[in-house]
Amino acid sequence: MLYSSTRNPMETASPAEAVLRGIAPDGGLYMNDLSEVKLDWRALLQKDFYGMAEEILGALLPDFGAEAMHRMIHAAYEGKFETADITPLLPVGDAYQLELFRGPTSAFKDVALSLLPQLITEARKKLGQQGETVILTATSGDTGKAALAGFRDVPGTRILVFYPSEGVSAIQQAQMVTQQGNNVCVCAVDGNFDDAQTGVKNIFAACAEKNLLSGKDMVLSSANSINIGRLTPQIVYYFKAYADLVRMGRIQAGENVNFVVPTGNFGNILAGYLAKRLGLPVAKLLCASNANDVLTEFLRTGSYNRRRPFYKTSSPSMDILVSSNLERLLYLASDGDAAMVAEKMQELSAQGFYEVSPALLAKIQETFLAGCCGDEAADETTRELWEQHHTLCDPHTAVAWNVYAQCRAQLGDTPTVVLSTASPFKFAPAVLRALRMPAPRQEFACMEMLHTRTGVPVPANLAALSELPCRHSDRIPKEAMLDYVLRKMEEPQWNR
Ligand SMILES: *Cc1c(COP(=O)(O)O)cnc(C)c1O
Numbered sequence: 264m265l266y267s268s269t270r271n272p273m274e275t276a277s278p279a280e281a282v283l284r285g286i287a288p289d290g291g292l293y294m295n296d297l298s299e300v301k302l303d304w305r306a307l308l309q310k311d312f313y314g315m316a317e318e319i320l321g322a323l324l325p326d327f328g329a330e331a332m333h334r335m336i337h338a339a340y341e342g343k344f345e346t347a348d349i350t351p352l353l354p355v356g357d358a359y360q361l362e363l364f365r366g367p368t369s370a371f372k373d374v375a376l377s378l379l380p381q382l383i384t385e386a387r388k389k390l391g392q393q394g395e396t397v398i399l400t401a402t403s404g405d406t407g408k409a410a411l412a413g414f415r416d417v418p419g420t421r422i423l424v425f426y427p428s429e430g431v432s433a434i435q436q437a438q439m440v441t442q443q444g445n446n447v448c449v450c451a452v453d454g455n456f457d458d459a460q461t462g463v464k465n466i467f468a469a470c471a472e473k474n475l476l477s478g479k480d481m482v483l484s485s486a487n488s489i490n491i492g493r494l495t496p497q498i499v500y501y502f503k504a505y506a507d508l509v510r511m512g513r514i515q516a517g518e519n520v521n522f523v524v525p526t527g528n529f530g531n532i533l534a535g536y537l538a539k540r541l542g543l544p545v546a547k548l549l550c551a552s553n554a555n556d557v558l559t560e561f562l563r564t565g566s567y568n569r570r571r572p573f574y575k576t577s578s579p580s581m582d583i584l585v586s587s588n589l590e591r592l593l594y595l596a597s598d599g600d601a602a603m604v605a606e607k608m609q610e611l612s613a614q615g616f617y618e619v620s621p622a623l624l625a626k627i628q629e630t631f632l633a634g635c636c637g638d639e640a641a642d643e644t645t646r647e648l649w650e651q652h653h654t655l656c657d658p659h660t661a662v663a664w665n666v667y668a669q670c671r672a673q674l675g676d677t678p679t680v681v682l683s684t685a686s687p688f689k690f691a692p693a694v695l696r697a698l699r700m701p702a703p704r705q706e707f708a709c710m711e712m713l714h715t716r717t718g719v720p721v722p723a724n725l726a727a728l729s730e731l732p733c734r735h736s737d738r739i740p741k742e743a744m745l746d747y748v749l750r751k752m753e754e755p756q757w758n759r
Contacts (some may be wrong), residue, residue, distance in 0.1 A: 264277075264278065264295060264299065264300075264325050265277060265295070266278060266293035266294060266295045266491060267283045267287075267293065267294065267295070268287035268288075268289050268291030268292070268293065268294075269287075269289065269292045269293075269294050269590050269591060269593070269594040269602065269604045269605075270287070270291030270601050270605035270608065271287075271289050271291060271601055271605065271692050272599070272601050272605055272612075274288060274289050274291065275288050276293055276596055277758075278324040278325065278326050278491070278686035279324075279327065279385075279386035279389045279390055280325065280386070280390065280411070281293040281325050281385045281490075281491050281492075282291070282324070282379075282382050282383060282490060282491060282492040282537050283383065283386045283387065283390065283392070283484065285484065285485055285487070285489060285490045286489055286490075287402065287518055287559070290491070290599075290606075291590070291601070291604070291605070291608075292489050292587070292590050292591055292592050292594075294491075294594050294595065296360075296540075296595060296598070296599055297323075297537065297540050300319065300322045300323065300532055300541065301322070302322050302541050302542060302757040304321065304502070304671050305516055306318075306539060307319070307502055307506070308505065308506040308509055309501070310504050310506075310625050311347045311348065311504075312340070312348055312350065312499065312500075313336055313337065313340070315502050315503055315506070315678075316331055316336045316340075316496070316499045317329070317336055317634065319465055319495070319499055319502065319541070320336070320495055320496065321501065322335060322425060322541075323491075323498075324382070324495060324685040325429050326389065327382070327385055327386075327389070328537050329350065329451050330531050331385055332529070333548075335378065336381075337573040337635065338381055339377040339378040339381050339413075339734065340378075343366065343367050343377060343646045344365045344366050344367070344373075345365040345366075345722065345723075346362075346365050348503070349365065349366075349374070349500070349503070350362060350374065350503055350758065351365065351409065351485065351634075352460070352503075352504050352507040352508070352680065353512075353654075354511075354513075355648070355654045355681070356375055356652050357587065358667065358678070358679045358680070358681055359501065359504070359508070359513075359678070359679070359680045359681065360654065360656075360660075360680075360681050360683050361504045361522075361681070361683060362502070362681050362683050363500060363682060363683060364657075364683060364684060364685050364686045364689075365722075366409070366412075367409075367421065368405070368408045368409045368412050368438060368723060368724060369684075369685065369686035369688065369689050369722045369724060369725055370405040370408070370409050370684070370689065371531065371682070371683075371684035371685065372405055372406055372409035372637070373409050373412070373413070373595075374408075374471055374491040374497060374499075374500065375411050375488075375492075375494070375495060375496045375497055375530075376406075376409040376412070376413035376486060376493065377411050377412075377496075378413075378489070378496045379410075379413060379486060379490065379492045379493050379496075380413050380414045380417040380420060381417070383396055383484065383492065384417060384418065384419050384420060384491040386492075386654075387419065387482075387736070388525070390613035392482065393469075393480065393481060394415075394479075394480035394481055395419055395420065395421055395480065395481045395482070395663065396419060396421075396422065396481075396482050396484050397420075397422075397423065397481050397482065397483050397484070397585050398410065398419045398420060398422040398423070398431060398484050398486050399463055399466060399467070399483055399485060399748065400422070400423070400424050400425070400460040400463065400483065400485060400486050400487065400552050401424075401425045401426070401452075401456070401460040401462065402424055402425070402431070402439075402456075403426075403427070403430055403446040403456040403579060403580070404426075404430070404431045404432065404435040404579060404580065404584075405432065405580055405685070405689075406486070406487070406488075407424040407426055407435075407449070408435065408438040408442070410422060410424065410486040411424055411439060411442045411444070411447050411449070411488075412442075413447075414444075414446065414486075415442070415443070415444035415446065415447055416444050416445055416446060416636075417446070419444040420446060420707075420723070421447070421448070421757060422447055422448070423435060423447075423448040423449075423450070423485075423748065423751060424439060424447075424448070424450070424463065424630040425450055425451075425452050425459045426439060426449070426450075426451055426452070426461060427451070427452055427454055427455050427456045427458060427459045428452060428453050428467070428738060429454065429455055429593055430451075430455050430456045430459070430502070431524070432671040432690075432706060433705075433707070434691070434707070434710070434725065434728070435689070435704040436743070437707075437729070437731075438526070438724075438725075438728060439730045439735070440733045440734065440735045440736065441728060441731035441732065441733060441734060442597055442734065442735065443734065444757075445757065445758055446756070446757055447735075447757060448633050448735065448751055448757045449734075449737075450735065450737040450738070450739060450747060451737065451738040451739070452575075452738075452739060452740075452741050453738065453739070453740050453741060454741045455708055457464075457561050459633050459741070459744075461660035461741075461742070462741050462745075463485075465744070465745065466483075466678040466723075466745050466748055467483060467485075468758050469741070469745055470483055470491065475749065476752075478715060478744070479752060480555070481752060483606035486540070488528050488587070488588065489530075489587050489588065491658045493530065494530055494534060494591075495534075495537075496532065496589070496645035497531055497534035498534045498535075498538050498541070501522065501534065501535050501543060501606050502538060502543055504520075504522075504680050505520055505543055505544070505579050506673050506728045508520060508680075512714055513678055514678055517544060518677075518678075519544045519545065519546035519675060519677050520542060520544065520545060520546065520678050520679070520680060520748070521545070521546050521547045521548070521549060521679040521680070522535050522545065522547075522548050522679070522680050522681075522682060523549040523550070523551055523663045523664075523666060523667045523679060523680070523681045523682065523706065524548065524549065524550060524551060524663065524682050525578070525581060525662050525663040525682065526536050526550045526551060526552060526558060526581060526586070526661040526662060527580050527581040527582075527583045527586065528583060528586050528587050528588055528738055529550075529558070529586040529587065529589045529592070530587075530590035530626045531589075531682065532548055532550055533588045533589075533591055533592060533677075535548045536548060536592065536595070536630065536631075539630065540595070546675075547630060547631070547632050547633045547673070547677070548630055548631050548632070548675075549631075549633070549634065549663075549666060549667065549670055549672060549674070549679075550562055550631060550632070550633040551632075551634060551636075551639070551662050551663040551665075551667070552581060552633070552634075552635040552636070552666075553576040553577075553578045553581050553582070553635075553637070553641070553664035554574040554576050554602065554635070554637050555576065555581065555582050555583060555584065555587075556635040557569060557571060557583075557584055557586070557632060558586055558589070558633060559633040559635040561589070561633075562628070562631050562632070562633035563633055565618055565619045565620075565621065565623070565624035566616070566617075566618045566636060567589070567607075567611065567616065567618070567619075568615065568616045569585050569615045570615040570616060571584065572740075575694045576637075576638055577638045577641065577658040577690070577697075578638075578641065578658040578661075578662050580659055580684070580685070581659055581662065584587045590604060590608060591630075593607060593619065593623070593628065596621050596623060596626045596627050596757060597626070598636060600709065603623075607619065619713070621669050632670055632674075634666035634669045634670050635666065636662055636665040637725045638658075641658055641661040641662045641665050641666050641697070641713070642658075642661070642696070643665075643697075644661045644662075644664045644668065645658070645694060645697035645698060646660045646664040646697060646698055646699070648661070648664060648676045649698055649717070655687045655694070655713075655717055655719050656683060656687055656694075657683070657684070657685040657686060657689060657690045657693075658690050658692065658693050658694070658697070659684045659685055659689040660681070660682075660683040660684060661697070663681050663682060663683075663684075664681055665724040667679065667681055668720060679689055686722050686725065687719075688710050688713060688714075688721050688722060688725050689725065691706065691709035691710045691713045692706055692709045694713060695709055695712060695716075698717075700712065700716050702712075707728070707729045710725060710726070731759075
């Protein structure tokens with residue numbers, strides 16, 4: 264089984280090669296239309312999370328082999344999540360909430376970033392690559408910590424995370440600077456997220472062009488969400504949620520289910536689409552956005568226009584103008600029309616705009632619905648969920664619940680699952696404000712206050728933070744990022 268670039272069918276890669284490369288050389292994303300994947304989805308429903316993951320990932324990344332897949336999946340998840348079933352499903356009102364935030368850093372990105380390091384090391388072994396893999400990442404908050412936790416002490420890898428000194432919350436910063444491990448490095452960059460992101464892109468380009476790593480026995484790689492090694496593990500919990508509904512007696516196997524997904528880079532919801540293409544009975548996927556509503560407009564009209572104001576909202580992981588993984592939806596929904604995708608992506612980068620054909624829009628709308636809401640509306644939803652259902656949710660999940668309420672009529676009587684992507688305690692000040700509870704000035708005091716006021720326990724990893732020593736205090740100007748990376752690579756170990 265081969266993956267090919269969404270922009271050129273001749274640009275192919277084995278699953279292991281695609282995991283190592285991340286992005287295709289032509290700038291496209293690796294994809295496979297899954298038409299040749301044979302998966303008995305009904306049989307999957309009998310299995311637990313691990314069994315499902317082995318079957319699904321075994322089918323999508325076959326060259327890793329069943330034995331290695333079994334080992335990697337257990338190493339990634341066993342004993343690392345708060346609940347044995349990894350992604351619990353809970354009834355809330357007339358719908359269900361799928362909790363994706365029970366992992367080591369209380370973010371949904373843990374589900375994929377726990378497994379990605381295993382896939383990368385195994386892929387390097389398979390392809391006979393020597394030396395160390397150095398993961399280089401810029402983060403606006405959640406990805407950095409989840410990647411640090413995933414790669415920590417994984418043999419043959421190191422991870423270096425840059426975060427913007429002005430861009431992350433106190434809790435997110437504390438999560439990163441207290442990171443332990445012998446292969447981790449965290450550094451603040453003076454500036455905002457774009458500065459850090461641009462800096463990292465420039466480092467990749469400089470290392471490739473000037474061959475800066477020759478003789479170093481190191482390969483640079485990234486952990487961002489366009490890697491199929493990050494995308495494919497997310498398919499598993501759609502099956503798991505469906506199986507739970509069957510086990511709970513809420514549906515019969517074969518009945519349709521809807522999913523509502525708080526969306527940023529379009530990775531999570533695309534995994535839902537892949538689950539549907541693998542046979543899971545999914546009726547609608549509802550894409551929920553905050554005030555940055557570029558996806559809502561696209562899914563309703565077929566016009567993608569990134570030339571619009573950028574809003575900083577209470578759900579920062581969804582503050583985005585270009586959703587990378589949408590490219591994969593264009594590819595799949597057009598039955599692999601790579602020439603069309605290449606043209607649209609060219610228009611997007613040149614003019615900041617593209618429009619898809621009415622036929623393609625209709626195909627996309629067979630499955631996708633979209634809606635958006637502002638911070639105030641999301642806050643109101645947070646209050647209602649707490650007052651009516653005793654369910655505490657973070658600002659990203661609140662957007663999804665709000666959009667669910669807006670689209671109730673279009674969703675019909677089909678049972679609906681809302682994906683919950685972060686622990687409310689990661690965003691304690693915003694959640695307290697939404698609940699109209701007093702918010703102390705200190706973010707850590709906010710976590711405690713949210714616990715006192717609601718009785719909901721603080722996740723252990725977050726509760727422990729204020730006691731942990733700071734291990735990473737480096738802070739540099741953005742111009743110094745490349746020199747910093749080259750200097751750090753001279754160190755035999757990053758002992759913290
Ligand atoms: C990353 C993230 C999202 C967006 O997920 P995508 O896969 O990028 O669409 C939503 N909520 C939270 C809390 C996140 O961290």
